[in-house]
Amino acid sequence: MTRITIAKGDGIGPEIMDATLEVLKAAGAELEYDEIEIGESVYLGGNTSGISDGAWDIIRRNKVFLKAPITTPQGGGYKSLNVTTRKFLGLYANVRPCVSLHPFVSTKHPVMDIVIVRENEEDLYAGIEHQQTDEVVQCLKLISRPGCEKIVRYAFEYAKQQNRKKVTCFTKDNIMKQTDGLFHQVFDEIAKEYPEIENEHWIVDIGAAMLADTPECFDVIVMPNLYGDILSDIAAQITGSVGLAGSANIGEECAMFEAIHGSAPRIARQNIANPSGLLHGALMMLNHIGQSEIAEKVHNAWLKTLEDGIHTFDIFKEGASKQKVGTKEFAKAVINNLGKTPSLLKSVAYANNAAIHLPKYTRKPSLQKELVGVDVFVHWSGNDPNDLAEIVKRIEFNGIKLSMITNRGIKVWPNGFKETFCTDHWRCRFKSENTKVIEKSDIIELLANAIDENIDTIKTENLYAINGKEAYSLGQGQ
Numbered sequence: 001m002t003r004i005t006i007a008k009g010d011g012i013g014p015e016i017m018d019a020t021l022e023v024l025k026a027a028g029a030e031l032e033y034d035e036i037e038i039g040e041s042v043y044l045g046g047n048t049s050g051i052s053d054g055a056w057d058i059i060r061r062n063k064v065f066l067k068a069p070i071t072t073p074q075g076g077g078y079k080s081l082n083v084t085t086r087k088f089l090g091l092y093a094n095v096r097p098c099v100s101l102h103p104f105v106s107t108k109h110p111v112m113d114i115v116i117v118r119e120n121e122e123d124l125y126a127g128i129e130h131q132q133t134d135e136v137v138q139c140l141k142l143i144s145r146p147g148c149e150k151i152v153r154y155a156f157e158y159a160k161q162q163n164r165k166k167v168t169c170f171t172k173d174n175i176m177k178q179t180d181g182l183f184h185q186v187f188d189e190i191a192k193e194y195p196e197i198e199n200e201h202w203i204v205d206i207g208a209a210m211l212a213d214t215p216e217c218f219d220v221i222v223m224p225n226l227y228g229d230i231l232s233d234i235a236a237q238i239t240g241s242v243g244l245a246g247s248a249n250i251g252e253e254c255a256m257f258e259a260i261h262g263s264a265p266r267i268a269r270q271n272i273a274n275p276s277g278l279l280h281g282a283l284m285m286l287n288h289i290g291q292s293e294i295a296e297k298v299h300n301a302w303l304k305t306l307e308d309g310i311h312t313f314d315i316f317k318e319g320a321s322k323q324k325v326g327t328k329e330f331a332k333a334v335i336n337n338l339g340k341t342p343s344l345l346k347s348v349a350y351a352n353n354a355a356i357h358l359p360k361y362t363r364k365p366s367l368q369k370e371l372v373g374v375d376v377f378v379h380w381s382g383n384d385p386n387d388l389a390e391i392v393k394r395i396e397f398n399g400i401k402l403s404m405i406t407n408r409g410i411k412v413w414p415n416g417f418k419e420t421f422c423t424d425h426w427r428c429r430f431k432s433e434n435t436k437v438i439e440k441s442d443i444i445e446l447l448a449n450a451i452d453e454n455i456d457t458i459k460t461e462n463l464y465a466i467n468g469k470e471a472y473s474l475g476q477g478q
């Protein structure tokens with residue numbers, strides 16, 4: 001028996017959870033449940049995170065959490081429970097299989113069978129945002145080596161376990177050379193440890209276009225958080241329906257399983273919702289806790305049910321489908337098919353599935369880090385960068401000189417173009433004329449001079465040479 005935590009959530013959540021649990025019970029899953037309350041009622045009860053401290057204790061004790069969708073109330077102040085859960089519990093990998101079920105579910109892509117492995121904890125989802133000037137706000141994109149190593153290794157281990165042939169990486173490292181560059185670099189490093197699995201990298205824009213056009217070219221795809229968020233929805237949708245897909249959120253200690261869709265309040269309490277997405281989340285959970293035989297039995301019964309043409313309204317198609325059923329009736333049909341396998345669709349075999357455990361991340365020896373300059377960001381409402389350069393040059397001292405000004409990343413001084421549109425947010429780069437390396441105290445002096453000169457500095461970024469190599473972006477056009 002494995003004790004898990006369940007939450008029935010909002011909208012269609014309770015109906016699809018009841019249907020899922022009924023199927024699991026009939027299939028002989030060895031599960032005991034602790035039920036917690038999350039979502040709308042908790043939010044509206046005054047808890048802005050949508051979950052109580054007591055519920056966290058239960059989730060952390062049981063370590064495995066099957067969650068129905070919830071409704072996040074409109075209006076400010078309510079935090080996304082999904083994002084919070086993933087980050088609090090260190091659920092670094094989001095795994096979404098997207099398989100088409102042609103000809104039983106209509107799709108333009110009959111031979112699609114891919115798995116998206118999305119990094120789940122960092123990237124722009126660190127949620128570190130600031131307004132810095134009248135006109136400019138920023139969001140920090142954080143990518144870490146441990147974050148990259150964990151997700152890339154997970155993708156290769158998953159491919160190995162599932163007998164998949166290829167892992168593809170999507171990044172935008174032609175533009176974001178540091179952040180996406182690190183993700184790509186780690187992908188190349190780790191791919192070498194799996195010579196039996198093919199590997200490739202695509203720039204995310206053309207990769208996404210290929211994914212939408214010829215998904216049969218892909219197998220497992222690993223990517224940073226934001227691209228994964230967007231592309232996993234597209235991938236699920238082009239299989240035929242988002243209502244069919246489940247997802248796993250995997251951490252070193254805990255794991256959460258769910259449907260990929262939301263709480264669909266408009267079709268709630270009518271016994272019409274398709275329970276397949278949550279059922280798929282539950283199948284991934286059964287594999288995770290070592291009950292693969294049950295997962296296999298349920299999955300094959302589910303495929304057989306679709307083949308029999310027993311469909312909920314969302315995938316029902318006159319001519320192709322045989323019987324339109326409700327949530328409960330669909331679950332009963334799956335139960336009736338337990339022990340059977342599909343004849344046209346490919347049946348599944350989950351022989352060696354189990355939770356994937358990665359080696360603990362070990363911190364690498366420290367890199368050699370030298371401070372070689374500083375970018376001082378300035379709020380200035382003028383228009384001509386040459387005027388700003390004159391003002392900012394007044395804070396130069398001791399050979400530490402203004403070397404460049406950029407506006408939204410484009411070099412505007414020296415030798416800028418008058419056509420470049422400028423906002424009120426300027427990056428002024430200072431470097432030493434005499435020595436390569438500067439001191440932290442030099443930055444303090446620069447900033448103190450800026451106060452004396454009435455220059456509105458909004459932040460600084462240190463410029464480092466890491467192991468002798470410049471580890472920061474140059475101005476575009478430089």
Ligand code: NAD
Nearest residue numbers: 068069070071072243261262263264265267273274275314
């Ligand atoms: P949604 O996924 O709930 O619905 C989108 C469309 O898909 C609707 O037409 C809906 O009827 C249909 N649909 C979804 N699931 C279905 C199912 N199982 N069977 C048949 N049809 C189904 O997205 P939405 O309407 O944008 O969001 C509704 C609420 O869900 C919002 O409050 C949102 O914040 C929340 N949400 C929660 C989660 C989660 O808890 N993981 C994820 C996404 C959205």
